[in-house]
Amino acid sequence: MARKISYQQAISEAMDQEMARDQTVIVMGEDVAGGAGTPGEEDAWGGVLGVTKGLFHKYPGRVIDTPISESGYVGAAVGAACNGLRPVAELMFIDFMGVCFDQIFNQAAKFRYMFGGKAETPVVIRAMYGAGFAAAAQHSQCLYNIFTHIPGLKVVVPSNPYDAKGLLIQSIRDNDPVIFLEHKVLYTMEGEVPEESYAIPFGEANVLREGDDVTIVAFGRMVNFAMEAAGNLQKKGIHCDVIDPRTTSPLDEDTILESVEKTGRLVVVDESHPRCSMASDIAGLVAQKAFGALKAPIEQVTAPHVPVPFSDSLEVLYVPSVARIEAAVTRVKEYS
């Protein structure tokens, strides 16, 4: 398992391997190939950041460019999933969900229940999320909490290349609608990724680091910040469990609760806005189900309740920092 590839390559590879394995897997989105309508220039882009590059020629007819009609093609992906395909629809930036949310939350998510169990909708919706590219308020949001809220959806937020590959393969094989969210800043992150195909089950948190003092639960890019903070804190004698739930829905409650039973202290790190967020979700869970173990306030380290600013001088303050995580952990550790 010595091979290192990037998060972006891991995502490409997952799609490639699943397309090879299963004829019913198709990929669609704006410029997932690129060059449509210009003879001889097909696959000009392979996705806005090149993630689907090469699939167009390898899987003829199964990588499909779309007009800029997100309701149209995301809904089409949902419909195709009802009729035997396993579409992977790319929404480019999760911020665009606002023009197609109905097809996701009222249609795909609810079919199975509304239809009395008679539908399966194995659709995957991939999108980039997160701040860090100075892409400003309409291209930098997290929004996974919104999807997590909706029954019928599964929500995946990989924090590293290994998870990205295994979770995307699971997403494609899963028979429920899955929202697969890729942090744009992580695209260049390198990590060890097996060449062979593997699926990581949903609802199984990854414990990246163990320590008895404080539990840190973090999501996506924040997992890496949490690890860095935990490393620094270790030197100061504070030992942390660092938990990456990997999927926000389903959520591995047990791993989180067991950790807090041990440490009695919890910091949740979430890049999104604070209100009704994953940070509050985890905090609420623990305050209900592991209250007896708690020795300190639960700290939520999140972005503030403001849109994502453009200028890097503000964006860097907007995103939760390693320093803020360390400070929060230190506070809960010192609380008595």
Place this chain on the structure above:
Amino acid sequence: MARKISYQQAISEAMDQEMARDQTVIVMGEDVAGGAGTPGEEDAWGGVLGVTKGLFHKYPGRVIDTPISESGYVGAAVGAACNGLRPVAELMFIDFMGVCFDQIFNQAAKFRYMFGGKAETPVVIRAMYGAGFAAAAQHSQCLYNIFTHIPGLKVVVPSNPYDAKGLLIQSIRDNDPVIFLEHKVLYTMEGEVPEESYAIPFGEANVLREGDDVTIVAFGRMVNFAMEAAGNLQKKGIHCDVIDPRTTSPLDEDTILESVEKTGRLVVVDESHPRCSMASDIAGLVAQKAFGALKAPIEQVTAPHVPVPFSDSLEVLYVPSVARIEAAVTRVKEYS
């Protein structure tokens, strides 16, 4: 203040009085008048449940029917707000937000920030929400948590006729975008409502009942359930603070925290699905900021993580009940 009117009438009256007071207030939505295109039959409906009935003839040209194009007219309301009007756009059921969410969360909510403080967007979006009408999965959701998450929006969930009137008047006068949510089951609720115009400020919780044992925070229709539960519990010697935040954004944190400082015990009642909900939001808030006072786990009484079912045998189980609230309060009271 002896006059009693219904929640629905209170909402009508608020719009009427504001339209009379301020020429720039307009109302738009599907069949807010009704009968458009059929000469002589204008104002045939006055809204799907008659809430805007009568305004059409009273305020010529200011009650505007729309095609079924929610992105189109909600966006138009936002644009009109940027150009000097105070539009009240009706979305009918909040569940329809999925076809127009972009205009709300990426446009209206973010203008002021993205434009460096140079925009004001005094738009109100009214919609019905909540279960209880056997209206099934696509017409019964709460979804206020989604709007609460978005910086730049204000979110209002009145629980009674008095608040409905005062909060809607404030919503119309407010210079930020406001999501005003009306629980459909409450439409027939009667209550004392002054005839004169009055505005209830945002971010000021209503403490409906005081007691030293347990704090109950509830939203919308659940406030009434919480009051009923508190009444029953009183007879068993358990005394509750019942807090209705009235607006989920901004949130009156102080009133909630002060109450928990006193009681040490908290139950949050939220009709919505549980994940990343207002219930978890309040629980997370208290677990961080009033931890020292907490004597028991924070209980969240919510609907389950399933779409809203149609049949009343299931819907009644779906909605949090008075009995479940009583049980939760009793548990936290007895916890030690």
Place this chain on the structure above:
Amino acid sequence: MSETLNRESLLKAYRTMRTIREFEERVHIDFATGEIPGFVHLYAGEEASATGVCMHLTGTDYIASTHRGHGHCIAKGVDPVGMMAEIWGKATGTCKGKGGSMHIADLSVGMLGANGIVGGGGPLICGTALAGKIKGDKSVGVCFFGDGASNQGTIFEAMNLATVWNLPVIFLAENNGYAEATSSKYSVSCDNIADRASAFGMPGVIVDGFDFFAVYEAAGEAIERARNGGGPTLMEVKVSRYYGHFEGDQQTYRAPGEVQKLRETKDCLLQFRRRVTANGEITNEQLDAIDAEVKALIDGSVVKAKSDPKPAAAELMTDVYVSY
């Protein structure tokens, strides 16, 4: 055109239309007693549309429907007994009582669901059609939608997409003159919905929706073209509903007598009967017999729906995901 329809097909068409009518008239009556929960939108008056279209469809073809979906369901082969139970909120319903009138679906017969979201079906049907195209099964998809829905962005996007992808899809606009209380003369910015076809590079057709044969013929042409790779069609069926937007609607926006006149002069069942009995193809007795059978079927469905059990409490927490 009735040449191409043999006697068996004609009887089948009549039975379908009659079943829809009987079903809807019965729901109308029972709703008034307060026993039926939720919102109900009746299709009575529009039977020739669903029937004339769905007669051409096979089990692998899909339709997407609307809030006014009972007729589409019945025409596509959903069991009316299960439907009635569903509308009554019973465990024996098509969707176990979890969906109700606005969400009846039966994917096993290619019925992708009524839809509580106006315009929701447009994108979905592009998807089933795309899947059929990729699988090479020669199936088509039909998206039923209303005049009101014709102004929803999802429908426009779907029409464009269907042409861009050359999908076998029929966009079947049922223009019944109103969206709730709003006239299509107000909400649709061109004279006919079908006039929008050229904006999406597809043929547009206008059909008298009270005339089963007209619908049947036009739909046949469009569906055949789609099946043979000729791409989508926008077909506008001009029709009317006999009841209010939903049950309970006082219909103050309609001229008094409007519906009565339609019933007398334009009724699709009466017209059909006149035509097929006039040339002796079918006898009045044969049709009467169908009327009686259908009545018995619907009566029975109501009796059963009334006595069937409601969903058990445990059902609340099932069917959310494949795993629970």
Place this chain on the structure above:
Amino acid sequence: MSETLNRESLLKAYRTMRTIREFEERVHIDFATGEIPGFVHLYAGEEASATGVCMHLTGTDYIASTHRGHGHCIAKGVDPVGMMAEIWGKATGTCKGKGGSMHIADLSVGMLGANGIVGGGGPLICGTALAGKIKGDKSVGVCFFGDGASNQGTIFEAMNLATVWNLPVIFLAENNGYAEATSSKYSVSCDNIADRASAFGMPGVIVDGFDFFAVYEAAGEAIERARNGGGPTLMEVKVSRYYGHFEGDQQTYRAPGEVQKLRETKDCLLQFRRRVTANGEITNEQLDAIDAEVKALIDGSVVKAKSDPKPAAAELMTDVYVSY
């Protein structure tokens, strides 16, 4: 048509187009150094469109723009110095550095904002126009959007709404042949975007977007009609962009030499210069002088942008609501 444009107006038009060009070419150069943050989409090549349209607009008229918004901003009167600072993320920027290239807005001159959401402006401009109509101020609204955006549901809905409400709105489709890497031949299901006008009950016009005078004339007609209560128009401007979709795009989907040829044969500035100097209305020297002034202005804006301060930390938490 240049009859109706006096010399002053012609010089103004040229200055606007030249300012846009200079601005964009300069951003192109500076972006390559890595100093400019975020995504930047350049308008170079399309100057005649924004300019020919906005020359007709007054301060109470609004425009809604797109991700490719610099040209629209400059043409509508937003200060290029503030814009440059904004693009560089500086506190002195039009939006205090909080919005960046994709969100430049200045409501004080009727510029409702660039928009990061394709098609986002359609509904918004209906709103400003409705407000103008209700206030009776005779203002109009122009929604600029691309060929790609022409397939977004919001644009379709807005066009229908504008006719239904008889709004003074111009839907100004800038068809530059591509949406990102996708040809409009693929994504637009009819021959011309303007062909969609009839689907929405409004006139449709096609204009050569390299020809300032053609744009000016057609826009003038549409805007006058709108101002006088004649309702909306869909106007398609056929044009091309000189750079990639965003800065960094390798443009492998374009024929080699495509842009070079356009620059040589179709450049709006060259054409304008040839025409106005040919008949002696304006001299080359006058235009050269403008070129020099504009260059100095843009040079200065960059010098300033580079040295201006970034937003202070406290700015993170302001401008969310009116109260903070």
